[in-house]
Amino acid sequence: DAGVTQSPTHLIKTRGQQVTLRCSPISGHKSVSWYQQVLGQGPQFIFQYYEKEERGRGNFPDRFSARQFPNYSSELNVNALLLGDSALYLCASSLQWGGDTQYFGPGTRLTVL
Amino acid sequence: GESVGLHLPTLSVQEGDNSIINCAYSNSASDYFIWYKQESGKGPQFIIDIRSNMDKRQGQRVTVLLNKTVKHLSLQIAATQPGDSAVYFCAEFPGGSQGNLIFGKGTKLSVKP
Numbered sequence: 001d002a003g004v005t006q007s008p009t010h011l012i013k014t015r016g017q018q019v020t021l022r023c024s025p026i027s028g029h030k031s032v033s034w035y036q037q038v039l040g041q042g043p044q045f046i047f048q049y050y051e052k053e054e055r056g057r058g059n060f061p062d063r064f065s066a067r068q069f070p071n072y073s074s075e076l077n078v079n080a081l082l083l084g085d086s087a088l089y090l091c092a093s094s095l096q097w098g099g100d101t102q103y104f105g106p107g108t109r110l111t112v113l
Numbered sequence: 114g115e116s117v118g119l120h121l122p123t124l125s126v127q128e129g130d131n132s133i134i135n136c137a138y139s140n141s142a143s144d145y146f147i148w149y150k151q152e153s154g155k156g157p158q159f160i161i162d163i164r165s166n167m168d169k170r171q172g173q174r175v176t177v178l179l180n181k182t183v184k185h186l187s188l189q190i191a192a193t194q195p196g197d198s199a200v201y202f203c204a205e206f207p208g209g210s211q212g213n214l215i216f217g218k219g220t221k222l223s224v225k226p
């Protein structure tokens with residue numbers, strides 16, 4: 001079975017631009033979570049969706065938004081990019097919401113110049 | 114701040130030796146814990162998990178110990194191999210209305226041949 005997939009793998013943007021990252025969960029998983037990982041640190045929680053509804057949001061500005069589609073795939077959007085948004089963006093999927101094992105995708109490496 | 118932290122940021126071991134990676138958590142309500150392995154340029158890979166009603170759980174060459182009294186987790190890797198070289202994160206589910214994971218900064222394990 002395929003694991004969590006993310007696209008694109010790498011992305012280079014300039015300050016002020018907008019970006020959309022995509023994630024497909026493991027088949028049968030209904031929950032998707034997004035994390036930001038800055039070099040040298042652990043992942044930081046951004047959003048969690050379950051059954052197409054937002055179930056949690058981390059301490060990120062409103063420039064960050066996300067959604068989950070009927071097929072449980074998800075998109076993360078970031079507007080007005082800043083240099084500090086450069087990071088590895090990770091998507092994780094789980095069967096259910098809450099205390100359920102989260103499996104991570106390979107991530108999207110975003111570089112903002 | 115983050116409630117999950119690691120005592121040792123780096124650990125260097127000889128191939129064949131046992132490795133022990135430690136982690137402290139601060140939320141006594143956390144009821145589920147996961148250890149992840151992250152290789153350079155990749156997403157976190159699930160290693161082993163443990164729920165708060167257990168003290169110990171074993172997998173293939175790995176053992177997780179949970180001490181709820183002092184809020185401490187450890188990951189033991191038996192007969193460490195060069196392929197075990199990576200950054201290891203512990204993560205906790207704080208429970209309640211939060212369905213996301215909280216990560217520490219990670220411990221880098223280097224295995225010398």
